[in-house]
Amino acid sequence: MADRQTNLLQGTLDLLILKSLALGELHGLGVARRVEQITRGTFQVKPGSLFPALYRMEEAGWLTSSWGASENNRRAKFYKLTAAGRRQLDAETTEWKRIAVAIGFALQAT
């Protein structure tokens, strides 16, 4: 399900991950859960999509990562937005809103 939606909206996954990390650092599963939460369960990100996206975005310089302990004391890798990541989030948010408005207009047209 999530895979299909990701395919449907190229770039949506990046935006959702950036958004989910806007409030603070999270580990992989945390990101998945936060995306689920903020989209009210519409998007379920599977690890097969999540991990490639995280690594890709880290290599692009939008995220950094560090090892730390989880709430139940598991060693896990935590991801955090960089300054470039915040700029990217702003840019993509603006872009997304623009598209959403445009699509909205398009769908209202008769």
Next chain:
Amino acid sequence: MSPFTQIPSRLRSALRNLFTRSRVERELDADVRAYADLLADEKVGAGMDHSAARRAALVELGGIERVKDEVREVRTGALLETTARDIRYAIRTLARRPGFTIVAVIALALGIGATSAIFSVVNGVLLRPLPYRDPDGLVVILHEGRNPVAPANYLDWKRQTSMFSAFGAAEYWSGTVTGDITERVHGLKVTSDVLSMTGVSPLLGRSFRAGDDVGTGDQPIILSWGYWQRRFAGRRDVLGTSLIVSGSSYTVVGVMPRGFDFPMFWAGNAEVWTPLALGERETSRQSQSLRLFARLRPGTSLQAAQAQMSAIAANLERAFPGTNPAVTVTPLSTMVVGDVRTALLVLLGAVGFVLLIACANVAHMLLARASARHREMTVRLALGASRARLLRQLLTESVVLALAGGALGITLARLGLRTLVALAGASLPRADAIGLDFKVLVVTTVISLLTGLGFGLLPALRVSRSEMSEALRDGARGSTDGAGRSRIRSVLVASETALALVLLAGAGLAIRSFAALRAIDPGFDPRGVLSAVISLYGTAEAPPGRREAFYTSTLERVRRLPGVESASLINHLPVAGDIWGLHFLIEGRPRPRPADVPRATFRVVYPGYFATMRLPLLRGRDVAETDRGNAPRVVVVNDFLARRYWPNEDAVGKRVAFDPSAAEPTWFTVVGVVKNDVQSDWSAPPDAEVFLPYRQEQSYLESDGGHVGFMTLVVRASCSDARACNPASLAPAIRDVIGSLDRSVPVTDVVTMEDVITGATARPRFTLVLLATFAAVALVLAAVGIYGVISYAVSRRTHEIGVRVALGASPGAVVRLIVAQGMRVVTVGVAIGLVGALIASRLMTQLVYGVRVTDPTTYAGVAALLGAVALVASYIPARRATRIDPLVAMRTD
């Protein structure tokens, strides 16, 4: 979203990914495992028991390895990294099966090496531009594409044409250089713009300029690099040195750079250039001795130039009938490359076929191996490797194989090229431009890569598409081969057979054609004859009163040498020498119009020439010792002339004259008729020829020109067995004899008549040897392919054959079963190949002599040969099948 701001970060990642790979991998592993652990914890928190939660987490994750693989795919430098990994893996896999790898690499090296070698030749001869400035603008102007032009025509054409920015003439000449060493030198007399037209500047000194061609007094001369090195040891102060050539004085004004060769298609042995002074010949429309070179004006098309030249010649022909046959304007490059183009393109096609066959061979070797690797692939698929990933890895393996083949192929090509150029000899123009240059290396690499993809794609596609269930079934039971794969292998073998047949047909035609060429009766018997050119021009023996005496005493002494059976002299040696034409009249017949005056090749001989060459006298007599001075003038004609002009009568006793325009012709009586001989072009049909006695030939006895200043000595060695005869061993004794008469007389071009003929058939031999080699390689590869397929089939059918034998099948029946399977495929291949060969044969039309390109015998022969080889190739594995022990066979698996 600007991708540029990501560059530093990407670069860091790429370096990290490539150089600290193990750490990056460890972190990735820990990251994904942590996810699984956290997920399991979540499920335990939701009330699952520990192990069930763990299993559920792993299922949800979809496999740790798979996730890691997907991350690897997106990582910067991933392509580079996986490729490097694939290459390492491929090398390990190939090294584990050295037998397979060696055979495959050798097959590919043969294909790629041969292709590279032939491509090098094509590149050097056909593709590389001629080494002149703007070579495309240079043209050659001749009569009928090959005949030289008379001086008056040259001057008229030059005055009237407007199409050329330069227009010059060249004439071949040779002379005797005297001084410390007396030697014969060949050269060109050129108008001042010929050398400058090439755009090649002299290494030393200057080129010719207007006013150099006065033709009197001290004349300028330009040396080739080779002659400068040989005669002057490369001395820088050679400019201004005087050189005496054939009694005239020349001053060295320039030296051309090393390797300078112009015009390449003619006068290849020219080593010096002097100005062409036409003098009183300016008005002559008879002596056709000039070859014209011109440069097209920028923007002028060849067609426009040709049209204008044809119009000019047509006008002149009206004014002077019989003097202006068709004029041709031909690009210099076409003249240089000539008819070798077709031969090279056919060879390139042939070698491409060899490469295709090698590819097909390796492809079915890979297919056979693919079945063995079925389980490996299935396991990897089950572990979550993507099919694209497997495909890429398999293709990497075949490309590695092909590149190894390419590397070995280049080495083979280097060795092959040397042999090839030596084999081609003078029959290949621009041989010095042939080599493995950068372009050839690039082409070879590309060919190797394409080859790897070509033969690897099919097996790789099949393997990566393997179905797990199929693999399990096939792996579990040694069943008969899957229908699909067996069909592909049959198609490969059939294609190989078809390609091999096309090559064999080509080689067969070349062999038959060469046999026909070798079977041409030159008229004379070349075995045991040695020839040598004696040049008196410019020596103390040259004056009219002395030359005849010198030749006579030379002959007397040579004839007395031990091991000499007979000796004589002729002006121009058949096959190798020049051919001059002479117009003649026949007594008692009406005078023909100027354009219809019959023409014959003109030879001047001493008595004994026909006997020495064993050119049979059909009627009448040889020229005699008494045919001299004021004795009645005589001539010997060839059979062609006799039959053509006296079809129903005896030519002997008839009279002809060689001064058709004279009011009172001088009549010559025909005293003999000899068999037709090959005059110049080895496979040309016979043509009219006359032989005049030297001692009655005024031009040779009295003229001062260099063109009549030499004769060719022919000597027949006395051998009991003509086959074991070695006339070349007579050369030192002959040189001694002539040296003892006059040390300053140069003896050159010492060559056996057999070598002359070998040289005349060098190009067809070159084509033949290469085509035959390629066909042989193709045959071997096809045989290996058929053998491989049948033995594979036998190994797959062990169980079935075991059952058959157990049920009472005789060994004969088993052999028939297996062989029939092979021969069915081969028959289809042969049938397709025959059609292909018939279509391809049209390309051979220009290359064959004395055999039709659709010759049924040749086609039947090569089909039978291929069939026989295929039979043997399938019989060997079939016999192995008969030795299968049914008990063991049924227990296998």
